[in-house]
Amino acid sequence: MKIAQTKMLQLSKYNFFYKLLLLPKIIGLETAIWIGALLYLAILHSPAGTHFIICPINNLGFDFCPGCGLGNSISLIFQGEIYNSFLSHPLGLLALTVLIIRIIHLIKNNWSNYGKHLATNALS
Numbered sequence: 001m002k003i004a005q006t007k008m009l010q011l012s013k014y015n016f017f018y019k020l021l022l023l024p025k026i027i028g029l030e031t032a033i034w035i036g037a038l039l040y041l042a043i044l045h046s047p048a049g050t051h052f053i054i055c056p057i058n059n060l061g062f063d064f065c066p067g068c069g070l071g072n073s074i075s076l077i078f079q080g081e082i083y084n085s086f087l088s089h090p091l092g093l094l095a096l097t098v099l100i101i102r103i104i105h106l107i108k109n110n111w112s113n114y115g116k117h118l119a120t121n122a123l124s
Contacts, residue, residue: 028110034103038074038096047072047088070095 024032057065066089073092076085085092 026110027107031103031106031110034099034106038099038103041071041075042078045071045075047075 027035053059053068055065055068058068069089070092073085073089074096076082076088077092077096082093089095
């Protein structure tokens with residue numbers, strides 16, 4: 001019975017969901033949040049869509065919100081509409097570039113720290 005349980009635990013380490021849960025630990029929580037936000041803007045967000053948003057500036061009735069415009073701009077860049085992205089917010093391309101550089105920087109730092117952690121635990 002105990003052998004079956006340990007074998008199941010060993011198999012669970014190779015499970016997709018187990019690896020998915022380890023992702024924030026390996027790349028860092030901030031990196032996982034930024035990647036999730038960019039994936040949302042790339043896949044799910046529709047700048048032309050009408051839906052309830054929690055933006056206080058937009059809910060007060062103003063037509064332009066810099067934060068919403070930046071999100072719409074990045075989403076339009078992912079859709080290949082660079083001109084409309086620039087019309088939505090002129091700094092959208094710069095913001096996307098900064099976010100990608102930040103993600104790369106965080107992954108490099110967290111990956112090297114995670115590797116040191118693994119090497120320390122392997123020796124003890």
